[in-house]
Amino acid sequence: MKTSRTRRVVFQPATYRRMQKGIHKMVNAVSPTLGALPRLVALEPISSRTKLPEFLDDGGTIARRIIQIADRDEDMGAMFVRQMLWSLREKVGDGTATAAVLFRSLYDQGVHYITSGGNAMLLSRYLEEGLRVIVDQLSTMARPVEGKEHIAQIAESICHDPPLARLLGEIFDIIGEHGRLEIRSGRGRALEREYVEGMYWDNSGVHARQMLDPSTLRVELENAYIMISDFELEDPYQLMPLLRKAVEARASPLVLVASKLSDRCVGLLLAASKDPSKFHVIAVKVPGLQSYDRSAALEDMAILTGGKYYTRVAGQSVTQVQLDDLGRARRAWADRFNFGIVGGKGDPRVLRRHIADLRLAFSRVEDKNDRKNIQKRIGKLLGGSATLYVGGLSEIDVNARKELAERTAEAVRGVISEGVVPGGGVALLSCKPVLQQIAAESTEVDRRAAYRILARAMEEPMRTIIRNAGHDASEIMAEIKLAGPGYGFDVRSGKVVNMAEAGIFDALSVQKEAVHSAVSSAALALTIDVLVHRKNPPQAVNP
């Protein structure tokens, strides 16, 4: 690759021109994937030239694979789009091609307006203002998604894999928007699913293997008492008072949740459980690796079981544990890796309040990892989980399908949470009259221009979908206009239909996020006046 070795500064009008080229290159690579009949993008393999190219129809992944464009000015435009698309993909799992074509339209029109004498800063501000109008307008079109068939239909519009969509429809109909779903590699070629009752924590197995039933490598306890703590149990004498009280009160079986358990304590517990029919005690690890995860898990466990949780940071020790503070569960189980509870006996009202608080936090938190953690907690507390086993012909096939399943699952969560809007670009096109009306009523020239630009851009996803399906966009757009509001082009039947009646929908959350990403990114990109290159170009990572 030919690159400049000197620091270089690029000014207008070259900034817009060069960035625009890079933006076009990136968007052109992604836009063929938009719609129910997407075209494929083939990428040269990274490791070996003898391998088959990678065939992709997911805009986010395509953008991520493009790590650099030869021209450094163009590269800045392309990487700007890449970052926008990947963030969108990470957040909602879909909508990248829609965002890409919207962004291109907005940027192109914006550049045209600014280079004709418009004010970039005012245009940017009014584009952001118009964004709120679009999002509100989209929300008014939302309809809820209920039932496995409907969820499967939406899932299929995202993943274009009917068996996977059917299974995700069933799974999400059961586990709901926040439910816990693990996607794992399957052994065969097919897709399979498994539902697990109750809740369990990973990396929370027993402290010592001897505590498990040797034939099943698992221990099952009925009507269990649970001590919830992050204690480091070193000295068996510390444990003696609690065990004595438990034996006297017949608080058996007993599970001790603790960070650490010394070999001497293991010995004591095994000796105390010599006759499990009389008294049975095991110890499991505190779930989570980070301290936040640990305290969150202990808090959830305490609420689920109606127990109190003890922590070292509060200066508490095992000698202070009272039997009344132990949690209770109808069943508890543990193996080498996990600890699970079924039928925790906590107060259901407290549990519901706790879940409501977590849901509120989920809706307010922006950080992706925090959201994921909160979602996991809610999923656990809801009392069950699902595992989807993804099979395939080869490891590459399985991995690709797993990635697809994960992306679709993420989008489906949004669908259940916020509902759907008419698909095929109809929802965005339906925002056009409102934007045009505001433009017509505006007396301020930059505001008028911004709303006109937005109105025009709202057509672009539908045009691209029609083009990708191999039809003449102008001709069909005219037909759609004649047919009236709510009508769009069903690329599968090749007919203009009422999209809602035909059951063609898009996820509202995805559409909102796609518009948000495109408009706010375009509003920012249009204010870029100068490009500054480093002497040594930075190395791209994460292909």
Next chain:
Amino acid sequence: MAVNDAEAKVMVEEDIVYALAASPDFASDGVCFAARSSGLYRSDDGGLTWHNAYASLNLEEPLATMAVIVSPDFRSDRRVFGGVMGGVMCSSDGGEHWSASVFRTPPPLISALAISPDFANDGTLFAGTMEDGVFRSADRGTHWAAWNFGLLDLSILCLAVSPGFAEDETVFAGTDSGIFRSTNGGRAWREIDFPGELAPVLSLALSPDYPTSGILFAGTESQGLYRSTDRGKTWTRLGEGIIGESVNCILLSPEFPTRPEILAVVGSELLFSADGGETWAPWKGGVSIDRGITTALAPCGLAPSAPLLIGLVGGEVLRL
């Protein structure tokens, strides 16, 4: 006891009647069942005389039965189910012989049974338990599995299946802390907007036209009777000032809401409304019963001449 002449007093043992169920052809065959702490009893003469339905089991001790349900196709399949500690008793010959479907340990206490109106095709049954949530069987009671996704309160006090279950797959569960609804045949549950402070919910009744009208009723332990006309989103209190005690049972006319009659078992009283719950009066001008009424059954509807069976604390079943 001041009851009318048509009343028949049966089963005087000191126990409690938990549930009553009748054959869909009760008017002609007179078959009905009473689930009691002393076992399950069957009557073949419309509730006048009763005999131990578990007689063929030759049990040494009474098998307390907390719930009973009869198949909607009883005429052809003769299936009856009784909820006991640890499982469900199943009979396919009208209660002569029984087999047990034992649930996994620890043994759950079955508190309610409900059956799909489309049982002939889907074979679906639900068993509510006191500590373990809802179990579901899709093979006529042979195998049962707990399906408690989203069911945050596992103390089930009552169950109600939608009359349009074949299409809408809707089931409601009244619990210690509120009401949950499943719209996928009991595989997953979502809490509905019933104020938690009004719970426990002891009884539920769905209008026969629930699939179109969305009308349902919920009876609470101490906060009265409520009606929702939008599938449980909003609730209106009925009979305020009249219905204050525990609402143990709600019966609707089979022609509801065309004939908007409701009978509510409130403590030891039977209250009747002929206008969908707007106004209330004692049933048939007042039936005095000196003990708590635990449940009631109107196998032929709520017309004045139709029989009404009521179960009492103490184990009696009265036919009014």
